[in-house]
Amino acid sequence: MSQPAVDMQNLVKTFGGGRSLFGRAASEVHAVRGISLTLQRGETLGIVGESGSGKSTLARMLVGLEHPTSGSMAIEGKPWSELASSGTRAFGRAIQYVFQDPVASLNPRKTIGDILDVPLRLLCGYDRDRRARRKQELVDAVQMPLDTLERYPHEFSGGQAQRIAIARALAAEARILVLDEPVSALDVSVQAQVLLLLQQLRDELGLSYLFISHDLAVVESISDRVAVMYLGEVVETGPAARLFAAPQHDYTRALIASAPRLTVSDSPP
Amino acid sequence: MTPSVTTQPSPNRRRSNWQLLMANRLAAAGLFIFGFILLVAILAPVLPMPDPNMTDQPNRLLPPLSQGHLLGTDHLGRDILSRLVWGTQISLIVGISATALAALFGSLIGLVAGYARGVTDSVLMRFVDMLMAFPYILLAIAIVAALGPGLLNALYAIALVNIPFFARNIRGVTVSIRNREFVDAARLSGKSHASILFTEVLPNVLPVIVITMSTTVGWMILETAGLSFLGLGAQPPTADLGSMLGQARAQLFTAPHASIIPGIMIFALVMSINLLGDGIRDVLDPRLRSGALDRPLSVTHIARQTTPAATLADAPVLVVDHLFTGFANGGAVTPAVRDVSFRLGKGECLGIIGESGSGKSVTALSLMGLVASPPGVITSGAVYIGGQDVLSLREHELIALRGARVAYVFQDPLTTLHPLFPVATQIAEAVMAHNQVSKRAAHQRALELMETVGIRDAADRASAYPHELSGGQRQRIGIAMALANDPDVIIADEPTTALDVTVQARILELLQDLRRERGLALLLITHDFGVVAQVCDRVAVMKNGEIVEQGETASILRAPQHDYTKRLIACVPELGEGHAFLDRVRPLFEETRL
Known part of the structure; x- marks a missing residue:
C-alpha cells in the first residue's frame, strides 16, 4: 500500500505572540494545538467543530496559506516544508x-473561463487547445451548461458558484x-x-477529501472517518457510523445532543 | 498626452452608464462645459487668433470688445483671448499629466503597501506620511526652488504632493480586497504575487483610481495656477492661466478685465471638472447606483387598491390577511410576497420556513412596514395586531407600535447592535423609547432583562461592548432588547443561523421559556427544519413568495402534502443516517434532470 494522502504530526499554529515595538508581549492565540491526523488515499475524512475550534486554520495550513508554528506534515509523502x-x-x-463562500472566492471581474484558465495554464502547463478542451470537460463534470465559461460570477446562484469553485x-x-x-452557505436542496456531486467526483476520479463542516449530519453523510475538534485539539476520531452512534468524548456527546432533529416525538412541545 | 482621462469611463462602459451620467443634470452641464473648453484648447493652433506672445505696446490694456481684440489686451498689448486659449491648453496638459503621474505612483505605492503589508507597508506609508506632513504649497515651492522654476518642475512638484492622496485611498481598498477569498484562490491556482496584484487586485481597484482621478484633476489645475501665480510655474512669455493672473495683478484697478478673465476661466474649468468628476463617481460607485445609500422612508410605501376593514373582532394577537408585497422596478412591481395569510395566537409559535429568495424575510419585515422604500411597496392585504390593521394606521402610530407590541430579533446581533455603546445602555434606550422613565430606572430594567435572558453577572456585563461578548451572548442581548417593552409578538428572523449548534440549542430553549412564561406569540423565520421541529407549534412553508402549505408541525413533518415540502424535507440529512442519505436523495435529482 502507498503512503497516506496527508499525514500530520503534532501540528501547532499560534497566532500573535512575539513582542511589540515597545517590548510588550502581544497576546497569543492557540488556534491549533498539537494535531495528528492521517488522510488515506480515496478516503473522506470529516472534521467537525464549532467556530473557533481551529478547523479552518488547519485547512489553510494544509494548502500552504498559513505556516505551521511547529509540527510536521507530509502531502502524498512529500514533506510540507519541501513543498x-x-x-x-x-x-x-x-x-x-x-472555500465556504463560493461567490467571494470567484473574482467578480473575471469570466468563469478566465478563472478556470489560470490553474490549467500555471499548474498543468497545457497549451491553448488543450486548455479549451479541458475547460469544457470541467464544466461538464460539475454539471453546468457550456455557456458558463463566458459568464461572470455574479450571474450564478450560490449552488452554481460552488460547482464552479469545485x-x-x-x-x-x-x-x-x-x-x-x-x-454551509447553500439551501438544503x-x-x-452539491454533496451528491462531490461523492460522484470522488468515486470517479479517486479523490481524497478533507471535509470540514459544523453540521454533523452533513459530515456523516459523506465521510468515512470523522475527527471532532474542540479548542484547537482533536478530541475524538473514528469511523463515521461508530462515532455518531457511540460517542466517547463528552464534547462529542454534547454536540450530538444539541443538533436539531426532525423527529419531534422525543419531547412534547 | 490626450486629456481623455476624465471622460474615458463614460463611452468605455455600457450605454446605461452614459445614460446615468446624462440623467445627472449638473454632471451633464459639467461635461458640456468641459468638453467645449477642451475642444477650444485642442484647436488652439488652427483657430484664427493672433500670436499670444506678440507684444504691441501702443495697444496695451485695451478693454474687451475692442477692434481686433475680442477680450482686450494685457499690459504688454498681447491679445487676451489668444493667451487665454493657449494658457488653458497648458493648464490642462500640466494638470492632467500631474494627475496621471500622481495616480500612477500613488496607486502603485498603495497597491504594493496594501498587498504586502508588514514592513513594506510601514516603510511606504511612513514615507507617504512624511509627504503629507508638509504643507503642500510649501513642499511644492521647496521642490521648485531646488529644481529651478519652470512648468515641468511645477508639474513634478504637484504630482509628488498629490501622491499621498492616491496612495492612502488605494491602500485602503487594496487591504480589503487582499483579504477576499478569491485572492487566496488565485494563489492556490499557482499565480505569483505580482501576477495576483496586477491581474486580480488591480481590476477591482481600478474604478476607485478612476474616481479619485476624476475628482482630483480640478484640484491639480488649481494648484498649477497657484504655482504659476507665484512665478514658480510657467515662465514668461509662455501663457498660462495662473501666470496671466499673476502678471495682471499690478493692473487690478486700472484694467480689471486682464485678471478677471483668466480668473473666470479657471473657475469654469475647475467647476466643470468637479461636477463631471462627481457625476462619474456616482455612476461608477455601485453603492450609489443601487440606491443603497438613499435614506429609506420610515414606513414602507403602502399602495392598496382596496382598504380592508380597519378592525377585526375576536382576532388572535396577529392576523395576516392576503398580504402582497413587491419591489418597484421602474414602472412595474416585482412581487416578493404573494397572498400570504396566517394567524398567530397568544403563546403560540409559528415557523415560516423557506429557501433563500422565498420571501420569508420580506413577509416578516412587511408586518411592521419595515421593508425599505423605495423600492418596497405593500400592494394589498392587511396585518391585524390585536384586531387593529396596522397598515391603516398613521405613520407615527405604526412607528410607536414597533418594539412596543411587536419586536424583532435579527440574525446577526453584531450588525444590529451599535458597536460604540455598552450593551446595557442600548437595552435601556429601547426601554426609554416607549416609556417615560428616568435613566437610572431604565438601566435597572436593562439589568433585569439581561438576567431574564440568562446572562450571568448582568451587572458586570452591563458595561461590555458588543464585540466583547460571544455570539450567543450577543443574541441574548438582542432578545433582551426585544423584550424591553413586554411585546405581544416577537418576530425572530433566523435568530440562530449565525450560531454554533450548542449555542443554538440554548437560545432556542430561552425563546421557548419566554414564550411559555410570558405568553408571547413567536413568529420564527428560518431555513432549518430542525429548528422548526424543536420550537414551532405550526409551520408555514414558503416558496416564491407564496405559502404552499401550512399546518401542525408534527403532521407536516410526518406527512407533507405539497411536493415542494416533501422534497425540502427529503433533502435534510438526519443524524445517524450516514451514507444512506445520499443514496436516498439521489433519485430526487435524477428525475428533475431528465
Whole structure:
C-alpha cells in the first residue's frame, strides 16, 4: 500500500505572540494545538467543530496559506516544508481548497473561463487547445451548461458558484481536496445536490477529501472517518457510523445532543 | 498626452452608464462645459487668433470688445483671448499629466503597501506620511526652488504632493480586497504575487483610481495656477492661466478685465471638472447606483387598491390577511410576497420556513412596514395586531407600535447592535423609547432583562461592548432588547443561523421559556427544519413568495402534502443516517434532470 494522502504530526499554529515595538508581549492565540491526523488515499475524512475550534486554520495550513508554528506534515509523502520552499505551485498540484463562500472566492471581474484558465495554464502547463478542451470537460463534470465559461460570477446562484469553485479545484488535477464548509452557505436542496456531486467526483476520479463542516449530519453523510475538534485539539476520531452512534468524548456527546432533529416525538412541545 | 482621462469611463462602459451620467443634470452641464473648453484648447493652433506672445505696446490694456481684440489686451498689448486659449491648453496638459503621474505612483505605492503589508507597508506609508506632513504649497515651492522654476518642475512638484492622496485611498481598498477569498484562490491556482496584484487586485481597484482621478484633476489645475501665480510655474512669455493672473495683478484697478478673465476661466474649468468628476463617481460607485445609500422612508410605501376593514373582532394577537408585497422596478412591481395569510395566537409559535429568495424575510419585515422604500411597496392585504390593521394606521402610530407590541430579533446581533455603546445602555434606550422613565430606572430594567435572558453577572456585563461578548451572548442581548417593552409578538428572523449548534440549542430553549412564561406569540423565520421541529407549534412553508402549505408541525413533518415540502424535507440529512442519505436523495435529482 502507498503512503497516506496527508499525514500530520503534532501540528501547532499560534497566532500573535512575539513582542511589540515597545517590548510588550502581544497576546497569543492557540488556534491549533498539537494535531495528528492521517488522510488515506480515496478516503473522506470529516472534521467537525464549532467556530473557533481551529478547523479552518488547519485547512489553510494544509494548502500552504498559513505556516505551521511547529509540527510536521507530509502531502502524498512529500514533506510540507519541501513543498513550501518550492512555492505555491507545488502545493496547487498536490492539494486544492474549496472555500465556504463560493461567490467571494470567484473574482467578480473575471469570466468563469478566465478563472478556470489560470490553474490549467500555471499548474498543468497545457497549451491553448488543450486548455479549451479541458475547460469544457470541467464544466461538464460539475454539471453546468457550456455557456458558463463566458459568464461572470455574479450571474450564478450560490449552488452554481460552488460547482464552479469545485471545477476550479479539479482543474489543478490535484488528488486531494480540502473542502472548508462547502455546503454551509447553500439551501438544503442545493446542499444535497452539491454533496451528491462531490461523492460522484470522488468515486470517479479517486479523490481524497478533507471535509470540514459544523453540521454533523452533513459530515456523516459523506465521510468515512470523522475527527471532532474542540479548542484547537482533536478530541475524538473514528469511523463515521461508530462515532455518531457511540460517542466517547463528552464534547462529542454534547454536540450530538444539541443538533436539531426532525423527529419531534422525543419531547412534547 | 490626450486629456481623455476624465471622460474615458463614460463611452468605455455600457450605454446605461452614459445614460446615468446624462440623467445627472449638473454632471451633464459639467461635461458640456468641459468638453467645449477642451475642444477650444485642442484647436488652439488652427483657430484664427493672433500670436499670444506678440507684444504691441501702443495697444496695451485695451478693454474687451475692442477692434481686433475680442477680450482686450494685457499690459504688454498681447491679445487676451489668444493667451487665454493657449494658457488653458497648458493648464490642462500640466494638470492632467500631474494627475496621471500622481495616480500612477500613488496607486502603485498603495497597491504594493496594501498587498504586502508588514514592513513594506510601514516603510511606504511612513514615507507617504512624511509627504503629507508638509504643507503642500510649501513642499511644492521647496521642490521648485531646488529644481529651478519652470512648468515641468511645477508639474513634478504637484504630482509628488498629490501622491499621498492616491496612495492612502488605494491602500485602503487594496487591504480589503487582499483579504477576499478569491485572492487566496488565485494563489492556490499557482499565480505569483505580482501576477495576483496586477491581474486580480488591480481590476477591482481600478474604478476607485478612476474616481479619485476624476475628482482630483480640478484640484491639480488649481494648484498649477497657484504655482504659476507665484512665478514658480510657467515662465514668461509662455501663457498660462495662473501666470496671466499673476502678471495682471499690478493692473487690478486700472484694467480689471486682464485678471478677471483668466480668473473666470479657471473657475469654469475647475467647476466643470468637479461636477463631471462627481457625476462619474456616482455612476461608477455601485453603492450609489443601487440606491443603497438613499435614506429609506420610515414606513414602507403602502399602495392598496382596496382598504380592508380597519378592525377585526375576536382576532388572535396577529392576523395576516392576503398580504402582497413587491419591489418597484421602474414602472412595474416585482412581487416578493404573494397572498400570504396566517394567524398567530397568544403563546403560540409559528415557523415560516423557506429557501433563500422565498420571501420569508420580506413577509416578516412587511408586518411592521419595515421593508425599505423605495423600492418596497405593500400592494394589498392587511396585518391585524390585536384586531387593529396596522397598515391603516398613521405613520407615527405604526412607528410607536414597533418594539412596543411587536419586536424583532435579527440574525446577526453584531450588525444590529451599535458597536460604540455598552450593551446595557442600548437595552435601556429601547426601554426609554416607549416609556417615560428616568435613566437610572431604565438601566435597572436593562439589568433585569439581561438576567431574564440568562446572562450571568448582568451587572458586570452591563458595561461590555458588543464585540466583547460571544455570539450567543450577543443574541441574548438582542432578545433582551426585544423584550424591553413586554411585546405581544416577537418576530425572530433566523435568530440562530449565525450560531454554533450548542449555542443554538440554548437560545432556542430561552425563546421557548419566554414564550411559555410570558405568553408571547413567536413568529420564527428560518431555513432549518430542525429548528422548526424543536420550537414551532405550526409551520408555514414558503416558496416564491407564496405559502404552499401550512399546518401542525408534527403532521407536516410526518406527512407533507405539497411536493415542494416533501422534497425540502427529503433533502435534510438526519443524524445517524450516514451514507444512506445520499443514496436516498439521489433519485430526487435524477428525475428533475431528465
